[in-house]
Amino acid sequence: MTTSKEGIAVKMVLDAWYAKVNQFDKLLAELSDEQLLNEVSPGRNRGIYLLGHLTVMANSMLPLLGYGENPTPHLVTPFVKTPDKQTSDLPSVTELRQEWEKAKTLLGEHIAATSTDEWFRKHTSVSEEDFAKEPHRNKLNVMLSRACHVDYHLGQLIFLKNSK
């Protein structure tokens, strides 16, 4: 059991990530495929778009954390670079639910194999030179900002509950 302050900080951030992931999973289990096709609010993103968006964002953490390639590069354009409702060629909700499961599981395997020291090393989109001056731009900070990012969209997806 680690009781170093840095070990505690790592646990705090990873706990936050998993709390948000579990909250998202719980909501996904409660929402039907039909509900996920609704807009979270009139004129706003649909549930399917946010499901795809959060899946891509999870997969895009793999290269950012130095764990390897993004396994779903084809989902970046429709779910990150393009606003919702501008592409008719999206995967089905069923497929996206499976992609989310895979993304979460694969990321979880890498997270579990990462040491405390490693969390404080630089992520891949910051240079060695910048990192020397800004050591907070580390892998753990990626987890922290992405945990909050999930929360941002959970605040929207919750509106789909009780929708027709």
Place this chain on the structure above:
Amino acid sequence: MTTSKEGIAVKMVLDAWYAKVNQFDKLLAELSDEQLLNEVSPGRNRGIYLLGHLTVMANSMLPLLGYGENPTPHLVTPFVKTPDKQTSDLPSVTELRQEWEKAKTLLGEHIAATSTDEWFRKHTSVSEEDFAKEPHRNKLNVMLSRACHVDYHLGQLIFLKNSK
């Protein structure tokens, strides 16, 4: 300049808090009082309620972090314990904007005076006994969870932009 890992972790979490606070401030500056009286989505909380809610949540961090009393205990019932639109006796948007400014400033003063070691000490709602077993239940974790909490509601408040 601190380069200890725990110092870096503190900076990461406080940066996240201030990023969310600044994002909220920017949005508040863009929204009119009239827009803040709208529901963020049909049948959901109004902007005024979420403004009061985030203000109370910021003020309630003071006792939790051991910084003193919540300066606005009278706002807890209307903005935390009671759902929106069940009380007609709410402060005006103008008053709530001022309360938010005060809450953010007061909390900021206490944050600035807190040492790295202090951030890793227990918050006031966990017992010494539990904290010995769960040292992640510290003051820094309060900041982390509250930063994400702001993000959750920012995802909703953003819907007020371009509302009538």
